[in-house]
Amino acid sequence: MTSDTFYSKMNNMNRSEINKKIITYLAQKLGSSLEGKKKIMKLFFILEHIDLDNKELLLEPFVGNKFSIYHYGVYSESVMKEIYKLVDTGLFTDGFPLVLKKDIAKENVDLEVRIKDKLDKIITKYGNWTGYKLELATLKILGLDLDSKKKYVGLDMKDIIQAVGSK
Amino acid sequence: MKVNLNTFKNEVYEKLSKEELNELFYWSLFDPSFSEEMSKKFKISTSKRKSFVLSKLRVSATIKAECDKGRKETNLFYEQFTYGELLTNYILAIAIEKELENRKIKGYKHFDIEKQEFPDLIFRKNKKSTSSIYIEIKGIIGTSNLKDRIEKEIKPNLKKGRRKYNNFLLLLLFPCKNKEAERVGQLIQGYYIYEKIIGNNSKNKRRVLAKCVSKDGAEDYCLNKLVDRILNNDNDIGYFL
Numbered sequence: 001m002t003s004d005t006f007y008s009k010m011n012n013m014n015r016s017e018i019n020k021k022i023i024t025y026l027a028q029k030l031g032s033s034l035e036g037k038k039k040i041m042k043l044f045f046i047l048e049h050i051d052l053d054n055k056e057l058l059l060e061p062f063v064g065n066k067f068s069i070y071h072y073g074v075y076s077e078s079v080m081k082e083i084y085k086l087v088d089t090g091l092f093t094d095g096f097p098l099v100l101k102k103d104i105a106k107e108n109v110d111l112e113v114r115i116k117d118k119l120d121k122i123i124t125k126y127g128n129w130t131g132y133k134l135e136l137a138t139l140k141i142l143g144l145d146l147d148s149k150k151k152y153v154g155l156d157m158k159d160i161i162q163a164v165g166s167k
Numbered sequence: 168m169k170v171n172l173n174t175f176k177n178e179v180y181e182k183l184s185k186e187e188l189n190e191l192f193y194w195s196l197f198d199p200s201f202s203e204e205m206s207k208k209f210k211i212s213t214s215k216r217k218s219f220v221l222s223k224l225r226v227s228a229t230i231k232a233e234c235d236k237g238r239k240e241t242n243l244f245y246e247q248f249t250y251g252e253l254l255t256n257y258i259l260a261i262a263i264e265k266e267l268e269n270r271k272i273k274g275y276k277h278f279d280i281e282k283q284e285f286p287d288l289i290f291r292k293n294k295k296s297t298s299s300i301y302i303e304i305k306g307i308i309g310t311s312n313l314k315d316r317i318e319k320e321i322k323p324n325l326k327k328g329r330r331k332y333n334n335f336l337l338l339l340l341f342p343c344k345n346k347e348a349e350r351v352g353q354l355i356q357g358y359y360i361y362e363k364i365i366g367n368n369s370k371n372k373r374r375v376l377a378k379c380v381s382k383d384g385a386e387d388y389c390l391n392k393l394v395d396r397i398l399n400n401d402n403d404i405g406y407f408l
Contacts, residue, residue, distance in 0.1 A: 038203040070250060071198035071306070080202050087207050094206040096311065131203075132312040136319070146320050150283040154246025 015064055018111075019082040022047065022063070022119065024091065025109045027100040029123050036096045037083055038072065038131030042138050043122055045074040049157060050141060052121050057142070057161045063115065067157040069149050073135040074142075074157070168233045168244055172280055175257045178227030185391070188258065189384035191223050195254040196306035196342040196380060204309035220249050255304060255340075256280055256287045262394045263290070263407075270398065272407050275300070285324040286335070290407070300334045300406045302397070307339060310355075317364045325365060325373075332373065334406050336397065337365055339377040348381040348388040355379070372406060 026043060027034050034040070046052075048061040061067070067076045087094045091101055111119075126134060139149055143164045152160045180188065194216045202210060221241070225231045234241040248254055260277045267275055275290045286303040303321060307313070317337070325332050339358055343351050358377035367373040376396060381388035398407050 036203070041200075041203055068246075070200035072200035072203050075200040075203070077199060080199075084207050084210070094208075132315055147284050150251050153251040154243070 015078075016082060016085075018063060018115070019065065019079060020086060021109050021111050022115065023079075023082060023086060024100070024104065024107075025111055025116070025119055026123070027092070027098065028105055028107075028109065029119070030127055031105075032097070033127055034097055034100070035131050036098050037080070039129075039134060040083060040098075041075060041079055042073070042131060042134035043126060044076065044079050045138050046122050046126065046134075047115075047118055048076075049074075049161070052118070052125070057165065059158055059161055061157070062118065068154055069139075069142075069144075069152050069157075069160060070154070073149070074138045168229075168240075169281070170227070170230060170244075170248060170253075172257050172260065172277075174227065174229050176261050178229055179224060180258070180261050182226045183223060186384055187223055188262075189380075189390045190382055191220065192255065192258045192390045193342050193380050193382045193384075194220050195249060195258060196340055197308075198250055198306070201308040204311060217245060220254075221245060224249075252283060252287065252304070252306075253281075255306060256283075258390070259302075259304065259394075260288050262390055263288075263397060266394045266398055267407060272398075275407060286332075298334075300336070301332055302336045302338055304338045304340060307341060313339075313358075314361070314364070317361050321365055333371045335365065335371070335373045336406065337361070337373075337375045338397075339375065340393075341377070341379045343379040343381050343388065345381050345383045345385060348379045348385060352379040352388065 022044065023040055026040055030039075044065070045067055048063055048065055048067060049058045050056075051058050065076045065078045067074050069075070083092070083098075086092050091104055093099045093101075126137075129137070139145065142149075142160065144152065152163065155163075183191065197211050197216055199213055221234065225234060230244070233244050257280070260280055264275075264277065267273075274292045276292075277288060277290050279289055280287075286301040288302040288304070290300040290302075292298040303324075305316070321337060325335065339355065341351055341355060355377040359375050361375045362373060365373045365375065378393050378396065379388045380390070380393065384390070386392065
């Protein structure tokens with residue numbers, strides 16, 4: 001499926017609903033390894049911008065959330081908003097670690113197969129990593145370090161990937 | 168558009184009051200990704216930050232002209248200049264420079280500030296690196312991974328040895344709500360323990376200074392007090408002698 005077709009389909013769906021499902025799925029699968037918001041954020045970035053099979057960066061986000069780079073590395077305002085919404089609805093108790101409500105922990109999450117498959121791969125590969133390790137690793141995947149990332153602060157991830165790809 | 172330090176100094180810093188500069192410095196320390204390290208009830212309003220910061224920066228004719236080009240240009244400038252550490256570094260560099268003038272301590276000049284490389288601020292008295300003073304600023308909101316961050320982000324840079332970091336200050340700055348400043352200030356006082364990680368010994372001045380910066384510029388937690396602590400001989404720092 002081309003990304004255009006996917007985005008046109010996305011218009012009929014609620015991305016917020018998909019984000020909620022992704023976060024819930026990650027929380028269910030990671031259980032006590034969930035840690036906190038940082039880890040969800042970095043795993044979400046991998047979902048959006050890394051092709052694990054071909055070990056390539058994806059210019060267009062896999063689900064559609066915009067990412068940028070800030071002080072603590074890759075970051076998406078829309079993903080953070082969704083985490084906050086889940087805290088507001090009582091699905092998570094906020095803090096470190098985030099704790100998923102017991103009755104949600106075993107509920108079946110209805111996600112598109114391609115998203116679920118990719119999430120499973122991500123959890124297998126990165127599930128045991130700490131949020132901080134993922135913060136450094138995601139920058140490294142972009143070919144950046146703590147100094148060089150400063151040049152890209154606040155830019156759209158598409159522009160960053162194009163810029164680092166042409167270096 | 169890149170605003171250099173002189174433009175910022177002449178067109179913004181010199182035009183703002185002490186209180187406005189303190190609040191600008193306070194907001195400069197915040198970053199959207201701080202949300203990852205704090206619970207929702209402490210969330211910072213990014214729109215409030217943007218509104219305040221831009222209103223103060225627009226006193227500069229150069230910045231105003233850029234912002235007048237449109238929303239896209241304004242956002243790009245805002246994101247890169249205010250979240251990319253330049254704003255924090257500029258304010259602190261100028262504040263130190265002006266206080267050195269006040270105290271008639273001559274000869275120190277900051278340099279390479281626009282490069283945005285480690286360390287954030289370098290003050291040099293002459294070309295001999297042994298007399299240079301290096302300051303790395305970490306604006307942080309939480310202390311999780313702080314030891315790891317110093318181990319992995321500061322220590323390797325000090326080890327590279329491109330310069331002799333004999334006079335090195337790691338500045339840990341915690342932007343705080345006014346009423347929390349005193350409590351947090353007491354908690355972080357002990358962070359000088361991280362001096363061991365950055366290789367402090369009797370032959371050098373590698374120090375760690377952890378300070379709160381409050382929005383209202385309360386006496387102990389304002390920009391002026393911070394500069395005072397850096398310049399004074401507190402804890403035997405005494406860099407600018």
